[in-house]
Amino acid sequence: MATKPIITKIARKKMVMARAGALALPKIIGMAFGDGGVDSNRNTLEPVENQAELNHEIYRQEIDNYKFIDETTCQYRCTLTESTLNGAELSEVGLYDEEGDIICIKSFTKKGKDDDLEMTFTLDDVF
Numbered sequence: 186m187a188t189k190p191i192i193t194k195i196a197r198k199k200m201v202m203a204r205a206g207a208l209a210l211p212k213i214i215g216m217a218f219g220d221g222g223v224d225s226n227r228n229t230l231e232p233v234e235n236q237a238e239l240n241h242e243i244y245r246q247e248i249d250n251y252k253f254i255d256e257t258t259c260q261y262r263c264t265l266t267e268s269t270l271n272g273a274e275l276s277e278v279g280l281y282d283e284e285g286d287i288i289c290i291k292s293f294t295k296k297g298k299d300d301d302l303e304m305t306f307t308l309d310d311v312f
Contacts, residue, residue, distance in 0.1 A: 199286075222276030
């Protein structure tokens with residue numbers, strides 16, 4: 186079963202500093218993919234806000250695009266082509282900003298990536 190996405194503590198720190206004018210908020214530029222979102226019994230692990238990284242990141246890729254779903258939700262999309270991550274069993278994904286920090290994490294049951302499949306991931310950043 187998939188978990189609810191969490192906004193990481195580093196993301197929340199950057200947002201509060203940006204609101205005060207202490208820094209410019211870096212934009213989201215990509216998705217990180219990992220295979221550490223489940224335990225040894227294949228139970229989905231709940232991400233926590235203090236995580237600064239995925240449990241086991243294996244790949245990063247720039248997002249394809251984004252769209253605003255409503256006034257407080259932005260949906261990011263990233264497509265893994267047929268030649269990317271073949272044989273991987275993905276179980277976690279995160280959004281990262283232009284400084285490389287993971288700002289949002291979601292875990293889910295393992296999804297196998299075959300060499301003849303293109304996989305598209307969407308992740309909603311919700312406030």
